[in-house]
Amino acid sequence: MFRTGYDRQIMSRQDTGTRRATISDVAREAGVSPSTASVVFSGKTPVSDATRRRVLDAAAALGYTGPDPRAASLRRGRSGIVGVVFEEHIGTAFLDPVKTLMMDGLADAVTPLGAGLLLLRDHEPTGSGPSLMTAPLDAAVLIGCSGLLRESLEMVRARGIPVVVIEGDAGDDVPRIGLDNREAQRQAASHLRALGHREVAVVTLPARVDGARGWLHNDTAVNVDVTRERLAGALDVFPDAPAFAAAGSFIDEGFAAGREIFADADRRPTAVIAQSDLLAAGVIRAAEEAGLRVPDDVSVTGFDGIVVDGLAPYELTTLVQPATDKGRAAGAAVAAMLEGTPAASIRFTCTFREGNTTGPAPAAA
């Protein structure tokens, strides 16, 4: 049976049977005007102590717990909600420590705005779910930006909602939070080259959003920005390095890739450039399985600079990316745009960190 919202309100107040008190009720009870009662709660205007007390008491007497956020948000034109849009299924997004850190920074940055984070995924099958279109958003942050998202994006921007993109391209006038992926990866590659390595293999992140595992050939299109940029950085130094794409950023994927790479004992590389720390951890494990010592027989570099749970005593040679700062910057950009100031794109730089997983190339056999 269908129930109106009004009915439900009555039902849910079991004690009195009356509907919930509004700020007008409180005002009446306190003998002041609704506007005065309002400012007592919002604090936007000074109120005498005596009046404040009367209002607060009245509120307590009526069981009024504060202004209804819905009504407030309508009037103020702000909902205090920032949408975070993921390309992938929400559960899998948080498997990535980098995204987790970003969320952390983002949460930090929007909290002072009085805003919260609403989780959204781009593909809405039923059409009934919440989406960029139907959610009461003040702003949106996109993590990556697949093609499917582009169209919704246009509508959101038409609605006048500020949008920021992290690690992705959403068009020229959308502020972007990025990384110097190519330069950073080149740095790691140079490090290996300086150590004497000449035979190097690359383990990449997925080449396409739903990418399968496998060797990348020259004709394979790499659709994911991050993957392409980091790969380019590696190829800048080792133009002929073979590249094996993982199906995701997981230790197990790195392990599988490593097995493949170390399979042929005759053509083993002396170093592996992995595009993420998790992949690197898997590669190291594969190396151990193949009887290779790290870094004596084979060097491995990662990317991200996260703490890989369970990798001790290894400390990855890796590129530390300021993941939390990226999230924080996105939050700051959102804040700026909410103020009316147009936000600029930002490009963060990674810092190279040498661990104990890289060493001089072994003497040629």
Place this chain on the structure above:
Amino acid sequence: MFRTGYDRQIMSRQDTGTRRATISDVAREAGVSPSTASVVFSGKTPVSDATRRRVLDAAAALGYTGPDPRAASLRRGRSGIVGVVFEEHIGTAFLDPVKTLMMDGLADAVTPLGAGLLLLRDHEPTGSGPSLMTAPLDAAVLIGCSGLLRESLEMVRARGIPVVVIEGDAGDDVPRIGLDNREAQRQAASHLRALGHREVAVVTLPARVDGARGWLHNDTAVNVDVTRERLAGALDVFPDAPAFAAAGSFIDEGFAAGREIFADADRRPTAVIAQSDLLAAGVIRAAEEAGLRVPDDVSVTGFDGIVVDGLAPYELTTLVQPATDKGRAAGAAVAAMLEGTPAASIRFTCTFREGNTTGPAPAAA
């Protein structure tokens, strides 16, 4: 300088300088009443095709992108937002694969409601941030329930907002989604006992929310429900088993605990009951480091039944908990309460899964 919301709207429409079109504008343009225009978008009432087209065309002409969610939510009394409250810092919450899975199930379950998930943490330092009190929530789901939360909780319930708790106790009339922690853990312990193990150690989850690492003594208060229940299950079978509390559910924590447990070669247990799979993975690694083979020299059981990235080729003997289902059930409970039906508490059961990390107790030395 301070800007009103109205000003901002004007500013952000650079093209016309006029404020955004409302549904009344669209109705006027289309020559119909606002109510008719409204139903064209909501679909709540049948509309003739001709009218629909006129309204849609008018909307397109005016650049109207659909009803303002804020206004809609005020009128309907629903915002389409379900708050998810974590005890811990949001970034760390997602490090736990179980929570991640739960979020997945929860997202699944609330999507058909047309609702989204708003991330909240309980402790609001500034007081300015969004909170249970100020966010436009239709319902709230608490993950765990520390004491600090209890007071906010009362206010939320006073506001008539449905609340569900996962793995925690929030009072008798708050529906609870739980697990048969004690019985399940007892099952694992019995399994070990049947295999002949007599010297068994337990590695527990944190004993308190901010718990430190260390041996649990009889006088140590265990405040975390999950930890206490699982420990009780283990002690049901091995009353004298020593217990070492980890500081979190991580492989590295399990590793540290394992080192401690295997330190004294004379008093090594033949089996370790870990309260999570991640801890178990760490214990296994510590065992390997100590030169012990799993399961020949020492058996290890986990809890959760998640995929531990990088643990291959081991397959944990563990208790598989329906994490996704828990989230889904929470969503269902929320849905029920939103309908006005009181939701019942649910207790899920774990299923025992034997892997290759447990085996017969080694012959006594």
Place this chain on the structure above:
DNA sequence: ACATGCTACCGAATCGATTCGGTGCGAGCC
């Protein structure tokens, strides 16, 4: 031809709070 039923649409009240231009009043100043 009249009662009946149905479709498609309209009007007006309503959701609950915020905001801003005013107003009354008491204090301070010359």
Place this chain on the structure above:
DNA sequence: GGCTCGCACCGAATCGATTCGGTAGCATGT
């Protein structure tokens, strides 16, 4: 004493959409 100033508070418009009772118009049945 008249005048200004500031404080505390009030009134009324407003935010934008939804909803539900009501009605005009038309077709159907007998």
